[in-house]
Amino acid sequence: MSHSFPSLELPDALPLDSGQALAGARIAYETYGELASDKSNAILICHALTGDQFVASTHPITGKPGWWERMVGPGKPIDTARHHIICANVIGSCMGSTGPASAAADGAPYAMRFPVITIRDMVRALVALLDELGIERLHAVVGGSMGGMQALSLAANWPERASRVLVIASTARHSAQNIAFHEVGRQAIMADPAWQRGDYYAGDLSPDNGLAVARMAAHITYLSEEGLTEKFGRRLQDREAKSFGFDADFQIESYLRYQGSGFTRRFDANSYLYITRAMDYFDLAEEHGGRLANAFEGTAARFCLVSFDTDWLYPTAESRHIVHALNAAGAKVSFVELSAPNGHDSFLLEHTQLDRVVRGFIE
């Protein structure tokens, strides 16, 4: 499950919030559009939990279009004809950046020997990548969901590195409910006998069933009740009547199973454990003396936050909480709650208002 894609080895060991360090870390990344000679037009896009660096190019495993192709490309709101887009796989993931499936110093996969990482560790690695690329200041850092957490972390901890910070459908801290859903997912993986305490890389068995259940539970949180009802209702899957059994009678069951099993083909179960842990640990205020406004004190960056009215994973109140802190810090901030039927996933879907906000803010 350790994939090899274009990547760069960081020259120095990466210090981690846990106190450990990650030596020889590789960062896999993709770029789109020309970098200006003064390097002033770079935009860093940060991906979500199960995302990757293929933001605007075909996914090499699934063959599907890039995860944000509707937003990123020539003439698109994030315009590759004008800007140089960088998107890197986060550390801990499994698409070419160093994670639990990568080989440790002894040649064997890290598995659960991989250190527990944080959102700030992910961003530290991204900043190290920017250093290697010679990009001192980003035109913008952009992210949705966990990508938004990284954008906030970059703005708070490396305030000189980005002029604009665009945070979509995200939060400055994981709530008890957020942690609860992630814990269900982790327990599903660890309860799968094939998980074998994380040491499944050498054998034929991997915890696909556990990972699929984790994905199914998480996927529910990305949608809205309204969206589920509209898309599936109580409709039956390829049958006229209930089977009086435990097949996927309902379309929603069939859909979740399909989502779950498809996910296992492209994602590593241990990476899922590590990245969800990093998100659960995220509390930007805690890193800054318990007061979120401290995280943004003295920032010169412009911020834009966007939430969706049906997103119950990171609801509008979480974005408002960040806006409040940015106001208290005197930062330049815009905020809009957009109406969309599809819950948290709305940020990835067609939304002309979102397009206009992103285009206007990035200009």
Add this chain to the structure above:
Amino acid sequence: MSNALRPDLAAIAAHVEPSTRVLDIGCGEGELMAALEAEKDCDARGMELDPALVERCVARGLSVVQGDADSDLADYPDGAFDYAVLSQTLQTTTRPDLMLDQLLRVGERAFVSFPNFAHWRTRAALMFGGRMPVTQALPVSWYETTNIHHVTVDDFRDLARQRKARVERSWFFANERPIPARFANWRAEFAVFELVR
């Protein structure tokens, strides 16, 4: 300057000191903010209830937060701005008296503009028509209007006094033109006040 601006906004734009921090509450499409940033080098921020208008502001590069003036002004620290601007919005707030306090808390100074309900046309509509006025200045029927607290020039002076706000300057308009302050409570369709505490 700002000849494209609504007369009350033009008066405000003309009297904001350069290079100041301004919060425009109920900023609409951001016309005043854009003028202040372009012509006076101000650091302008906005608050607007309607997400479609917020989106247009963000698209033109302005810093605008979607929010409700009644509840979300509390998010701003004391004295965060040199000016708080409330243009043609006071009469739509649930508690205009508390709103005035908030304006003078977040801003060192405040500009407030509103349609004058004691304009002679409004009085005539009530006096002779016996109906809630629908005039140029108040074009929406009583059942549709967002104006829930109609106010007159004299009422506003009185409120300012009660809330211990000093009127520094005032401007009055009828038929889109400035008019003298004399008999403003009869003659003004719109009023703009600059307040300080």
